[in-house]
Amino acid sequence: MRRLYASLLALLASLAGAAPASAYTESELKTKIAREMAQAPGSSGAYVRDMDTGEQLYALRENAARIPASVEKLFTTASALLRLGPSATLQTDVVTAPDAVVEAGGVLRGDLVLVGGGDPFFGDGSGQSARLARAVYGAGIRRVAGSVVGDESAFDGRRSSCCSGYDFDLGGVLSALAYDRGVFEGRVRLNAGGFAAGRFATQLRAAGVTVTGKSRSGAAPAAAKTIASVLSMPVGELARYINVPSNNFAAEMLFKKLGARYRDSGTTAAGADVVRDTLDDFGVRPRIADGSGLSRVNRATPRQVVRLLERMRNQDIAASFRRSLAVTGATGTVKRRMRGTPAAGRCQVKTGTLRGVSALAGYCRAAGGRDIGFALMFNRANTFVAKSREDRIAAAIARLSSPPRTPPQEGGTLPRPPA
Template sequence: MPVPSSVRRIALLLSAAALTAPAAVAQTASAAPLDRAVTRELSRAGGVNGGYVLDTTTGRVLASVRADTPRIPASVEKLYTTSTALLRFGADGTLDTSVLGSGRLLDNGTWRGDLWLRGTGDPTFGSQSFINRSYGVGTSVEELAQAIADAGITRVTGRVYGDESRFDLRRGGPSTSWRYDVWIGGALSALLYNRGLAKEDGSARQTAPALFAAQQLTAALKRAGVRVGKAASSGPAPESAEQLAAISSPPMSTLARLTNVDSDNLYAEQLLKTVGAHHGRAGSTAAGAAVVRQTMRRFKASPRIADGSGLSRVNATTPRQVVLMLDGMRDEPGFRASLPVAGRTGTLAKRMRGTSAQDRCQAKTGTLSNVSALAGYCRTANNHVVAFAFLANSVYTVSAKAAEDRLAIMLARQRPAGAARADAKAKAQKNRSGGAATGAAAHARRVGAVRVAR
């Protein structure tokens, strides 16, 4: 998506980044069999660019063209965010939105005290009608309200507070100096409700997310037959508050798919802060980025991470680093399934239709003004799995995407030689024996059992 930028700033970034590339891998002629074809197509795209292609089945490098020069990745950045979330939480991991109480339940059904609605970063939380229209899956305020009613609570003497304390209060990313970002599309919050929209048709946005969510729970409780005595407010729950009800998000594999297929910037930024809150030092963009960098070390990749979505032009990575991560993630439950399918879904639904790449290639797109990228997997004509990354800066994106499509089609038509490497054989045997993780298994969302103090 177009974001205003300075071409001079891009040039300076690329010049500085190029200085960090190892001299030993400065691109000259190599023995990789597809170097010439990849070089030709990248030159047709224009700008400054690079690519790397690895046959993950055999471990053989098929193309390496300026593969170690850092580029701005745009939304290919989301691959780092979602892979980290899947590795840290597991494909079946979930995020809970809960109701806590401070007080006690009387015999007549009155809760004498207050309630707190606490979020932990679930980007799907909202009204059931919004969930049905937007995602088809998510965690609804109506379910939480009904859980409270089912516990026998008919009246709350106090009020409902919205607790978003799991995240910091920065509503945007680094591209807008942490202020609200129209390209993210919602104010970042640990208690995100309906994507931060004040009206479900998108005609207004929330200015106080935690308060707004508390107001929605108050209204949902009233519809469920629970009267609340005072107007909603916001603030963190006291340490003495006990959990009364909780509802789990869809599994992380689903959240990764919702992020990558349609390249959802809000989901990506929420996941980055969630990673920081649960596995880092704080619920912040910086803390989440630190966890991503640490996680990528297991793949010997060291990208520059500034945000979770790829909107920031400070992000930088190399084609080789992206492919190292893709190679390491190729059999991780939920990852490959999270990517758009050429000619079928998401940001690739209208690309490569009717070609050899349709249904055989899954990849993450990336687009900013003068930036284009494509990275993912293709299944070749002889069923090898090829991982690739093509990153282009200072380009006309239409030409760059046409080149990316031609390259993916070329990869789908390949018949790479060579036998499967040992780790690929071992994983294939594990899958056949039923020992592999089942992150894509059907997920039944849970409403936590309600506990009340009498």
Template sequence: MARSATFRALMALLAAALVSPVGTATAAPKVSQSSLASELELAMRSAGSSSGAYVVNSSTGRRIFRKRSSTPRILASNTKLFTTSAALAQYGVEGRLNTSVRGRGALSAEGVFRGDLYLIGGGDPTFGSATFTRRAYGSGATVQTLASKLEDVGIRRVTGRVYGDESSFDSLRGGPDSGYRISPYVGPLSALAYNRGLTSENGSGYQSSPAGFAASALTGALRARDVRVTGAPRAKTTPSGTEELATAESPTMTRLTALTNKPSDNFFAEILLKDLALSTGRRGTTAAGASLATSFASRLGARPTRLADGSGLSRANRATPARVVALLRAMQRRDEFDEFFASLSIAGRDGTLGPRLRSGPARGNCRGKTGTLSNVSALSGYCRARSGDTYVFSILMNNVNPFGARQLQDRMAQAIAGVR
């Protein structure tokens, strides 16, 4: 009786946190297999009627808990689960995105290229300067790599200019949440995004013409190697009759999905969504990418109600908790699962779950994708319980205070991971 009263008191405090800007860390309850559903039910009662959850023991296939699990909810950044799973499947875990330089002209024996160079974007979100890319991602395609390769083929002078070509994507700079204009939560979208569209490496301001900016950066990298370029850089679509002179590859899709999911990177997610369309020979658009991601999930029996973008910034992104769990369980059976699983934040250790669940059974044993918008909070993923079983869960909370909602989600994750 004393334990029951204490637990009810704690849940009352957590319920208050849903409307309060402050809260306390959650303790890990002692949970048995038979009592887990009751523990989860208590937490969900405090989340309100606009929230849902679904939990399955994937080791046994047994459904453990459901609460309004068939009602679509706003996904927030849980949308990235649909984007990145589709990208891994489409490109393969070793797939890469290419940024290339093509030339229209002739190279003399003296190293003079009489013509123009075309820097063509292939939707690589890591493309940039060597300094920025190394600091931000550890590695990636750079203008310095391309300049070195152009020098290697014998180019010492260019009589024309460098053109930047971003025509692999449409010209819309943002997603639906920003009216397809540049969003401060994303940055300018472009097939030839350079340093994430920032005007300086320290992160201030956005480029008005990403293609022109990238062309200018390559021109500068060439001149730094004493390769003279006569004309000023411009933006232009590559004409026919060019030949490939140099290519720089992105990190693998495995790395790109980790760079997307662990920090919940909106820019990467939106670029990868457009890359989905690009991979099928279409122009990279948000709508086409969302359609392909939806089709992929549908083939897995996990069709979302609607995908409007790649990042989850749009409140139109919706799915049921049961469908999110269906996606996560289907990924367990796919060849890309290890890479997909590794892309998720580890509770108490890294990514957006690094500051959460820093003690108790969930720490190091749960991996998941968080999601936050105004009045929206989500957490979906996998937990390895003390019993040795793996649980797959999705908790989608709408019309809540995100801070208080996270307290409840953490309580639920601790309960799942604590099952003996």
């Protein structure tokens, strides 16, 4: 009986905790956010806007540039979706010299070259390398009378966004041929091309293809002949794998891919140039130093972030962009945040965290049905305190009860930036 009584009390308590919070009017929402921001450091800012009507709901130092941390990934993924398209893929090829032939018995005279295309998930872990090795076997090759060569020439040799060395915050070695992120048995392999060639040779042997030569890094011959290829996940999915868990490595890889594709230079600087050009078409001009937000040189204002969110809603890839964001209380970096609050399940967001920096930006579907875009940026802050403040503000936005207003008639769908 006591156990039953205790269970009943627990059930009632849970139901009480799940009771909906009282709704907010616009005035109450502004007051709530103002109280929260009044206690934040002076190097903080916020901007809240109705995405349908363009009505400003709250603004504080919204034009002051701050370090955005991983909110920077919104710029990278938005640019990739606009430029490449959500269905685009990144290709890894196996090629040979143009005059290479497969002799009797399946013997290939010459080298087999693995050419990287910037896929951040290529390797053993994704199963792509095994599929590629089986495709080589399926092409009739049983023996390589030469070497397996790893070609990473599509990107430059810098292994992080800032320098040539390894950056532990990235969680991988940047390379056009980043086989399992360049990490094997807990060790970082800076010779990405040679490492990838060696690992792929192992997969070839497992598929039934023997290799006589030593694996090494190098470049594919001119006019090379493609033997087999494997594709990455679509860019739309890749954007989700970047934004939901805040994947620094994949963000920087995609950043360099943009440079390689549109500036013929697989460098961080070229990627930044492409992203700046793409955002400029929206009137958004942040300072871009990298693709992940790890750099403390990056700068953006809350208004710029919200402007991007607003403009992305009017693009034909809007759904892909929105799906790339984490859902409060459910997925990614906010899976355990805002549970049991009005914001749970109502907001799609991107978080940002560095030492002394915290940020939260995204969309919230308020209780009254309005789609609200917001950006909260805290610099020189206690990140734990700042994140609690972000959660309370997001919950307040979700409680806004006033129904959607009629949007202004002028304007219309904004043009997609040219590819």
